[in-house]
Amino acid sequence: MTQSPLSVVLAGGGTAGHISPLLAIANAVRQLRPDARIKVVGTSAGMETRLVPAAGYELAVIDRVPMPRRPSGDLARLPARLARAVRQAGEILDAAAADVVLGVGGYVSTPVYLAARKRRIPVVVHEANARPGLANRVGAKNAAVVGVAFEETKLAGARWVGMPMRREISGLDREAARHDARAALGLEQDLPTLVVTGGSSGAASINAAVTAALPELAAAGIQTLHVTGRGKAAADAEGKALTAPLYRQVEYVDGMELAYAAADLLLARSGAGTVSEISAVGLPAVLVPLPHGNGEQALNAAGLVDAGGALLVRDSQFTPEWIRENIIPLLKDPQALKTMAEASAARGIRDADTRMAELIVEAAERKDS
Structure with missing residues (x-):
């Protein structure tokens, strides 16, 4: 069994569509494991810089590495930028002694997924949209478990868990x-x-x-x-x-x-x-x-x-x-x-936050069993 306190690193940011479910999951993890150590990885440019600290969680930032949509100088620089972001993510995971990683997609998640894979840290993915984004398609390939908000979402091994949301709404x-x-x-x-x-x-x-x-x-x-x-x-x-x-x-x-x-x-x-x-x-x-x-x-x-x-x-x-x-x-x-x-x-699914928190804890415990 994982020794307490459980260390969970959550990756996601940019828009409220990523940050809101991430924070709902973080709150549910803390309710399930009150002694859990939780850190959120984002970028310095997204809404997470305001919302994550306001919710009471520590935010660590890495470089934002968007995927260029057409051939350009940015595309040529992508490998070096991604490698740097992966190194930054790895340093955060090492400092946190992460037991498990949760990613909700967006630019910040791919480097964290890759850094976790290199360290054999289990990854849990949550995909909010019916059509998965690139980051979560990458993360799902080697994830311990994948949760999706919509039954119709096509990701390998996906479980329909619903959308984590604030308790004021779900209740x-x-x-x-x-x-x-x-x-x-x-x-x-x-x-x-x-x-x-x-x-x-x-x-x-x-x-x-x-x-x-x-x-x-x-x-x-x-x-x-x-x-x-x-x-x-x-x-x-x-x-x-x-x-x-x-x-x-x-x-x-x-x-x-x-x-x-x-x-x-x-x-x-x-x-x-x-x-x-x-x-x-x-x-x-x-x-x-x-x-x-x-x-x-x-x-x-x-x-x-x-x-x-x-x-x-x-x-x-x-x-x-x-x-x-x-x-x-x-x-x-x-x-x-x-x-x-x-x-x-x-x-409607009202307990998606709890379902995701349970999957996170289970993934960490399987790693240490």
């Missing part, structure tokens, strides 16, 4: 929290409620369609909470913050569990975190995948849409007319919303 009882959430967000208690969000950076096309549809939403007795994204407040013709009947806009919500509890229907992009969270809490949704990238957002949404828990609409087709023909009738049909909520909740 949310939407019905019990609705009254207080609507009060906190300045919403009416008894009106059908649409919550719109494009994520922390906003979604211009969603924002434009929603603001154009506000008169019809209000005429139908539907109130709208519009989370526009930082710096992307909806403006009127004079450039002032838009006001309209039954409409409230905020740039962000401190704790999306409030928005989830207040909503009868969520309108959002289909990032992996959003899709997993709405399934966990059983919230009906209309999902508008990003129109660019590698198509992973449409794949993230596919299982939930097929199960009946969400509607999917292409960004190019999401218009005020689509809102009038689809969202307004849905919000006026409580039974349809209830059916969608049940379908969503049936796919």
Whole structure:
């Protein structure tokens, strides 16, 4: 058996999509093994520089080594840059006397995977997206165990464990929290409620369609909470913050569990975190995948849409007319919303953080057995 304290090194960073599940797993490891020594590896340029220390964990940084997408001088320099990052990762693993490594993908994970392999330290991988990223495809090849957020994710030996998330979300009882959430967000208690969000950076096309549809939403007795994204407040013709009947806009919500509890229907992009969270809490949704990238957002949404828990609409087709023909009738049909909520909740996994923590401890203990 592994001698206490267990030493766990977690690798990931750049965006909230990597850092949020990483921190949820770290918290679950600490709950399972309170004496565990935990260190997070990131870069000096990502959101981890703020979020990891704020969560109470030590952050060590290595060089950021992105993969060039076309032939260039950066491609020629890649081997030397990667070798340097692997050396840096190895020094961190040695200093931590790591028993096990967890990686959640992104630029920082590949060097840590390679350094751990060289030292025969077991690697546990968590992949958040339905379409795996390059780092986790590399890491999964020699991993002790691979956990995935979506059943449809294709990685060798993958186990469907769900998406680790904050306990405030995974433990949310939407019905019990609705009254207080609507009060906190300045919403009416008894009106059908649409919550719109494009994520922390906003979604211009969603924002434009929603603001154009506000008169019809209000005429139908539907109130709208519009989370526009930082710096992307909806403006009127004079450039002032838009006001309209039954409409409230905020740039962000401190704790999306409030928005989830207040909503009868969520309108959002289909990032992996959003899709997993709405399934966990059983919230009906209309999902508008990003129109660019590698198509992973449409794949993230596919299982939930097929199960009946969400509607999917292409960004190019999401218009005020689509809102009038689809969202307004849905919000006026409580039974349809209830059916969608049940379908969503049936796919939801609320204990992914604990499942991943158990896999990490098991991998470390197998190494020492």
